[in-house]
Amino acid sequence: MKFSWLSLRSITALLMVILSMVVVLVSWDIYRELAYERQRQGLAESLHKENINAIENLTEVSRDVALNTQYSKLFREVFGRGNSTEIQQIIDDQFNQYVVTADVLKLVQFYVYDKHFHLLSQASKGPQIEQASQAICSSLVEQARLRSGAERLKIISELCRSGDRPYLAVIVPIGGLRPIGFLQIVTDPVHNLQTIEDKLGMPIQLHLPEGELVYQSANWNTNSEENFLMGNYMLETTNGTHALKFNVMHDVTQFRATLSEARNQVMAAAGSAALVVVLLAIFVLEQTTLRPLQRLTEQLRRVGKDRKQLGEAVRVKGNSEVRALASVFNEMGSELSRLYDRYEEMAYIDSLTGLPNRRFFQDHLLKMLVQSTQQKQPFAILLLDLDGFKEINDTLGHHVGDIFLSHVGKLLHQSLKEIGAISFEHLNTVPSMIETELNVNETMIARLGGDEFAILLPALKEQGDAIDAAKCIAHALEPAVDIEGQSIVVAGSVGIAIFPEHGVDAETLMRKADIALYAAKDINADFAVYDPTYDQNSLKQLTLKAELGTAISEGQLLLHYQPKLHLNAGCINSVEALVRWQHPERGLILPEQFLNIAEQRGLISALTEWVLKEALLQHKLWQERGINLTVAVNLSPRALYDLNLPERIQLLLNELELPPDSLQLEITEDATMVDPERALHILHLLDEMGILLAIDDFGTGYSSLGYLKRLPVDEIKIDKTFVIEMTESKDDTKIVHATVDLAHNLGLKVVAEGVENESTLASLKALGCDYAQGYYINQPVVADQLESWLLKTGWQCDISPVSASKKTKARLFCNIR
Amino acid sequence: MKSLSCWIQRHILPICSLLLLPVTVTAAELELPNAIPGIITVSAEGLIELATESESLLLIDARLSADHKQGFIEGSISLPDTMTSCDTLSELTTDERRPLLFYCNGPKCERSIHAVRIARKCGYQNVFWFRGGLEEWKKKNYPFIRR
Numbered sequence: 030m031k032f033s034w035l036s037l038r039s040i041t042a043l044l045m046v047i048l049s050m051v052v053v054l055v056s057w058d059i060y061r062e063l064a065y066e067r068q069r070q071g072l073a074e075s076l077h078k079e080n081i082n083a084i085e086n087l088t089e090v091s092r093d094v095a096l097n098t099q100y101s102k103l104f105r106e107v108f109g110r111g112n113s114t115e116i117q118q119i120i121d122d123q124f125n126q127y128v129v130t131a132d133v134l135k136l137v138q139f140y141v142y143d144k145h146f147h148l149l150s151q152a153s154k155g156p157q158i159e160q161a162s163q164a165i166c167s168s169l170v171e172q173a174r175l176r177s178g179a180e181r182l183k184i185i186s187e188l189c190r191s192g193d194r195p196y197l198a199v200i201v202p203i204g205g206l207r208p209i210g211f212l213q214i215v216t217d218p219v220h221n222l223q224t225i226e227d228k229l230g231m232p233i234q235l236h237l238p239e240g241e242l243v244y245q246s247a248n249w250n251t252n253s254e255e256n257f258l259m260g261n262y263m264l265e266t267t268n269g270t271h272a273l274k275f276n277v278m279h280d281v282t283q284f285r286a287t288l289s290e291a292r293n294q295v296m297a298a299a300g301s302a303a304l305v306v307v308l309l310a311i312f313v314l315e316q317t318t319l320r321p322l323q324r325l326t327e328q329l330r331r332v333g334k335d336r337k338q339l340g341e342a343v344r345v346k347g348n349s350e351v352r353a354l355a356s357v358f359n360e361m362g363s364e365l366s367r368l369y370d371r372y373e374e375m376a377y378i379d380s381l382t383g384l385p386n387r388r389f390f391q392d393h394l395l396k397m398l399v400q401s402t403q404q405k406q407p408f409a410i411l412l413l414d415l416d417g418f419k420e421i422n423d424t425l426g427h428h429v430g431d432i433f434l435s436h437v438g439k440l441l442h443q444s445l446k447e448i449g450a451i452s453f454e455h456l457n458t459v460p461s462m463i464e465t466e467l468n469v470n471e472t473m474i475a476r477l478g479g480d481e482f483a484i485l486l487p488a489l490k491e492q493g494d495a496i497d498a499a500k501c502i503a504h505a506l507e508p509a510v511d512i513e514g515q516s517i518v519v520a521g522s523v524g525i526a527i528f529p530e531h532g533v534d535a536e537t538l539m540r541k542a543d544i545a546l547y548a549a550k551d552i553n554a555d556f557a558v559y560d561p562t563y564d565q566n567s568l569k570q571l572t573l574k575a576e577l578g579t580a581i582s583e584g585q586l587l588l589h590y591q592p593k594l595h596l597n598a599g600c601i602n603s604v605e606a607l608v609r610w611q612h613p614e615r616g617l618i619l620p621e622q623f624l625n626i627a628e629q630r631g632l633i634s635a636l637t638e639w640v641l642k643e644a645l646l647q648h649k650l651w652q653e654r655g656i657n658l659t660v661a662v663n664l665s666p667r668a669l670y671d672l673n674l675p676e677r678i679q680l681l682l683n684e685l686e687l688p689p690d691s692l693q694l695e696i697t698e699d700a701t702m703v704d705p706e707r708a709l710h711i712l713h714l715l716d717e718m719g720i721l722l723a724i725d726d727f728g729t730g731y732s733s734l735g736y737l738k739r740l741p742v743d744e745i746k747i748d749k750t751f752v753i754e755m756t757e758s759k760d761d762t763k764i765v766h767a768t769v770d771l772a773h774n775l776g777l778k779v780v781a782e783g784v785e786n787e788s789t790l791a792s793l794k795a796l797g798c799d800y801a802q803g804y805y806i807n808q809p810v811v812a813d814q815l816e817s818w819l820l821k822t823g824w825q826c827d828i829s830p831v832s833a834s835k836k837t838k839a840r841l842f843c844n845i846r
Numbered sequence: 847m848k849s850l851s852c853w854i855q856r857h858i859l860p861i862c863s864l865l866l867l868p869v870t871v872t873a874a875e876l877e878l879p880n881a882i883p884g885i886i887t888v889s890a891e892g893l894i895e896l897a898t899e900s901e902s903l904l905l906i907d908a909r910l911s912a913d914h915k916q917g918f919i920e921g922s923i924s925l926p927d928t929m930t931s932c933d934t935l936s937e938l939t940t941d942e943r944r945p946l947l948f949y950c951n952g953p954k955c956e957r958s959i960h961a962v963r964i965a966r967k968c969g970y971q972n973v974f975w976f977r978g979g980l981e982e983w984k985k986k987n988y989p990f991i992r993r
Contacts, residue, residue, distance in 0.1 A: 093992055100920065100991050179894040183987040201989055205920030206897035206905075 042307045049303035053296045061288055065258055068279060072231075072260020076275050079225040080264050084197065087221045088186045090134050091199040095214040096184075098123050098139070099203040108141070108149075108203060108210060116141050116150035124152045135220035137196060140164050140213040141203075146174040149210065165191045165215045166198035168268070173200045173211060181208055187267045188218065193237050195219065195264070195272040219243055222264070222273065232278045238263075238271035249278060256282040321345035325358055332362075340366030379476040381431055382438030390475035390483055394535045397485060401528055409495035411484040412524040412542040413441070413502060416550070418480035424702070425515055432512050433519070434480065441474050441482060444505035448497060483542075492527060492558065499523040503555035522549040523556035531559045573618070574626045577610075581635050585611050588643050589809035592824070593661075593780060593800045596793060600826035601819060603659035603693065605802065606644040607809045608636070628667055637668040641692070642681055647812050648691050656816065656825060661693035663725065666700035670707055675714040689719035695746065697725045698737075709739065716741035723780070728768065738775060745772050749783020749803070756788045766796050773797065885962050885973045890986050893947060893976050897921070900945050904938055906930075908950045908961035915993045919949070919983060927957035932968035947974035952981030 098104060098120065107115040120139040127136045138155030142148055148161045156165070164170050166189035173185055186199040197218045202208035219235060223244050226233045232246035250257070258281045264273040324345050331338045342359040345351060377389035385393065394410070401408050415437065422430035473485040484502075486495055502523055509516045524546025532538040541559040549557035557563070580586055590604040610618040627636050644660040651658050668674060682689055694715065701708035716722060723744035724737065728751055737745075747768055754761045765781065772779045781793045784803030793801050807818055819825045881887050888896065896903050905922035907914050914924040925934060927950075939946070946965050950958040962975045976982075983990060 092989075096920075096989050096991055179891040179988075182894055182989060184989055185987070205989065206894060 038311050041311070042304055045303045045307040046300045049299045050296050053292070053299045057292045057295070061292075064284075064288065065281075068258050068281070068284070069260050072258070072277050072279055073262045075229055076225065076260060076262035076277055079228050080222065080262065080275070082228075083221050083225060084188060084218060084264075087134060087197050087216060087218055088199055091186070091197060091214045091216050092184050092201060094123070094127065094134070094136075095139075095199055095201040095212045098214075099201060099212050100205075105204075111149070113141075113150040117153055120150065120152045121154065124154050135217040136214070137217050138165060138213075138215040140170075140215070142170075142211045142213065144208055144210050146170060146211060155215070164198075164213060165189070165196050166213075169198050169200060170213060182206065188264075188272060189266050189268070190270060190272055193239060193241070194243075195266065219273070222275075225275070225277075229277060231280070234276040234278075236274040236276070238274060243273070246278075256280060256285065258284075316346075317348040318351050321347035321351045321355060325355060328358075328362075336369065339369060382435050382476045384438050384482075385473060385475040387475065387477040387483075390473065390477065390485070391535060393473055393475075394485060394538070397487060398528065398533070398535060401487070402533070406487070407489040407528055407530065409486040409489050409492075409498075409525055409527045410538050410542045411486060411495060411499055411502070411556075412477075412526075412539075412546045413482040413484070413521050414524075414546055414550070415480035415506075416520045416522060418519055421517060421519065423704070425512075425517070429512050429515060429517070433510065433517060434476070436510055436512070437480075437482065437506070437521075438474070438476060440505045441484065441502060444501045445472055445474065445484065445498060448501050489527065492530075495525045495527060496556065496558065499525055499556035520555075522546055522554070524549055525556060525558045527558070569615070573612075573623055576612070577623055577626050577632055580610055580612070581632065581639055585613065586636075586639060586643075587611055587811065588640065588647065589811060590647070590658075590660075590815045591802060591809040592658075592807050592815065592819075593802045594784075594790075594806050594824065595826060596790075596798055596801055598826055599824070601806075601824045602657060602826040603661060603800070604815065605661040605663070605695065605809075606640065606647075607663070608640050624665060628665070633665050633667045634671060637665065637671075637674075638677065641678065645681055645685050645687060645692060649685050649687060650812075651816070652691075654816075656819065659691060659693055659721070661695050661721075661723065663695045664700070666697070669696055669700050669711060670704065672711065674711060675718060678715070678720065679718060690721055693721035693723055693744070695723045695725040698727060698729065701740065705736070713741050726782075728764065742777065744778040744780060744799075746780040746782050746802075747798075752781045752783040752789060752793075752803070753785060755792055756786070762792065762796075765793070765798070769796050769798050879959065880977070882959060882962055882966075882975055884966050885975045887975045887977050888947070890976070890978060890982050890988055893919075893949075893974075894988075896945065896947060896974060902941075903945045903947060906938070906946060906948050906961065908948050908957040909955070910957075913951065917980060917984070917990045917992045919980070920989060920991050922949070925961070927961040927964070930961040930964045932964070935965055935968050935970065942969050943971055945972040945974060946970050947976055949976035949979045949983075952979040953977060955979055 099108075101119075104116075104119050107119055120141065124136055124139065127134060136152070136155070139150075139152040140148060140158075140161070141150040142161060146161050148158065148164070151157065158164055161167070161170050161174075166187045168189065169185060169187040172187075173181075176183070182202050184199060184201050186197065188195060188197050190196070195218050196215050198213055198215045200211055200213045203210040203212050222235060223233075226246045232249040233244070234242065234246070234249060235244035236242055258279040260277040260279060262275040262277075263271055264275065266272045324343055328338070328341070328343045331341075340363045342362070343355055345355045347355075377386060377392075378384070379386040397408060400406075418430065418433070421433060472487060475483045475485075477483050484498065486498055489495060503521060506519065506521045509518045511517075524542045524544065526532060526538045526542035526545060528538055531541045544563045545557045545559040548560070548563040549555065587609050588606045589609055590606055592601040593603045593605060594600070595602050608620050610620075610623055612618050624633075627633050640662055644662050648658065648660045664674075678692070682692070696712075701712070712722060721744065722740075722742040723746055724740070724742050725746050726748045727745040728748045745768070747765055751761045751764050751768075755765060756762075769779045778799040780800040780802055781789075781798050782802050784790050784793065784801045784805045786805055789803075790801055790805060807815075810818065893905075897905070905919060907918050907922045907924045908927040908930065909924070910926045910928070911924050914926075918924070923938065925938070935946075948958040948961045948965065950956075950961075958975060958977075958979060962973050965973045980990065
């Protein structure tokens, strides 16, 4: 990591250096071209200047030659005589003289004109013409001829082209202030222009505009052109046409070498500068940004390893952005730290009661086990479960339930403090226990969930201490609690397990406290200390719990049927189906022992379905054999609240092609009390379907007659507790009597349960009760036995309820009565 | 020492320059008289016109003879101002009405002015002064002779 980072920096620096050098190289090329261009321009300018000088010089020399020629006495005499041959002789002499001194100028021609520019004579060695208009640079002659006044005295010159070559012509007056004629001198400028090579110190080439080479320096070198820079210049005639092209060769070897050297120096300087700048930039970047970021990253790593580092602030130096980042980072860290503490607290503390939760309790228990084992100090676990708390939640709402639980938490704390088991003042001090070291002498109260509380009683001297605590708790729970105007009474059961007597590990101790708790509930006691004999029972419960699911699917359940005697008709036309579990090992188990389990495991629905189907199948079977027996099925409270129940029953009836009144459903009074509106809704649905409904165990619940009136039931079953004692207790007889009358007045049938002797049966008949059910008539038996019993007793009714509708049936019964 | 020289440079020299200024201006004014009383000033063209009109025009180069050889207007006589006097002039002409024209190198040359004044004093009535001198002459491309 470090290596790659280092190499990354090196690569960056190297790239920057290379880049800067490339930039120099590229810009240098441009610069070199510019320099060359400037050199070329310079050369052209020099050429221009030298050309002008040379031409001016030649003009002056030509002028002086011409003026001196015309000034000579001899010339004047001859000219005065007007003899052109003589004149020619003189100018030929001049010509010869100047050919000898050709360094100064190279004469081409002399023309001698009279004052009207008529050609008088010309040098015999130059190109010959007939008249002035044919002269070399004839335009100059024409220009001179057209002059007047003082202008005619002026010396005029012209660079012109004749044929394809350039010439310089100068015209001077003959005769000074009073001109008598004119002399035109024509020279070859090429001769003089050649001297430019000496002036510039460079080889030159002179071309005619058409390209013909007219002069080339001896040292003109065409082979090593790369070391030379070519400059050129076009000499123009006075009229502006091209006269001569100049090329000049400038030796740039030295210049080139200097340029290369300078370039290398600049490149080296640029590379070094770039390197320094990059290194400096990296250094600054590292100091202001990278190092602080690294520190933040390190802090994150530390936090990853150790959560406690989370709130620790990181101090960084660097630029403002990085400092701002660090500040936000630190803020976030401390905020997260606070949140983390809070979550930790939430993870260990039950928010409702402020007591430690199950997790905290178990952690504490483990620590306690370690310390208690070392110190050989016994301690006790007390598990408290509230009886009937579920009903508070269901009937008064969770809000009240929550307040009640919170109250229980305080009660526990208070009661344990009273017996000196708790030293700390407030429940609120509990969270601090998360962080502090465990105090083995401190009692802990925890809420394990729902209505289950646990107490850890440390430093136990004897078992009696734990029992005292349990008693104290039970005592504390006794008084009614007023919550939002509702007076609530809830009893609690406490299970006690003691270390090391009942177990030396957390799991065993908790399990045994649980077993003790259920034992206490079973025997309806306030508390129970674990006893090995409880194990069997609790184990049985646990096994049953596990086996119930398979019992339904594997057909271990069966139905027993108890007949209901129609008192007026004196025959049996309906039976109550009662579910039994034929356990392969434990034999027949009654519903009281497994209905709770079914509820706990959520198997009520499946169980109800099975019972309904089985009962209706049996009904159909009997029907096919000519036995008409309505089947009554007990509906558990939970099944009653199943909104799908009516539909499922309808499906079953459809499946078996049975009318609805083949089935009677029995519900207890209390079953409708949890959510009366919902129960009423479902009962109405069932009633509308035509299913017969009965209230079971009537007289044991709290329902009022007013409420009963609202229920769409057809029948009430008086609880057996009233019926059994009837013959001996006048009160019970009165109750039964009143109930029968009342029911009849409401249009309901009455069934008396628990008929165990003949006199009771007779009394019931006398009171006008409609049906009797009980051991005296027959105990619940399997279908086959019931069939044979019916045949034996001959109590089978002739009236078939199958064919009659619900209403007519009621009428029929009335008629019978 | 150094500061003193600096002080002088800063303060004395400008003052001196200021003092010198009027003198310089006066000299410049004196150097270039546009006209000389009693004398007709002419240009190169005026000279040519004179020469054309008057055959008798005497063209006198008032410079030293060495200068004359460097270049002169054709037809001019070399008579340096230093040698100009009524005598030397009378050797050229005694006709006081004959037009005399003096020139030298140019406006900065005082020899022609000098000579002109002498000629005037000597009683010559038609004295012309070619103020531009040879400088103007050459500049206008009029022919001159170099020996």
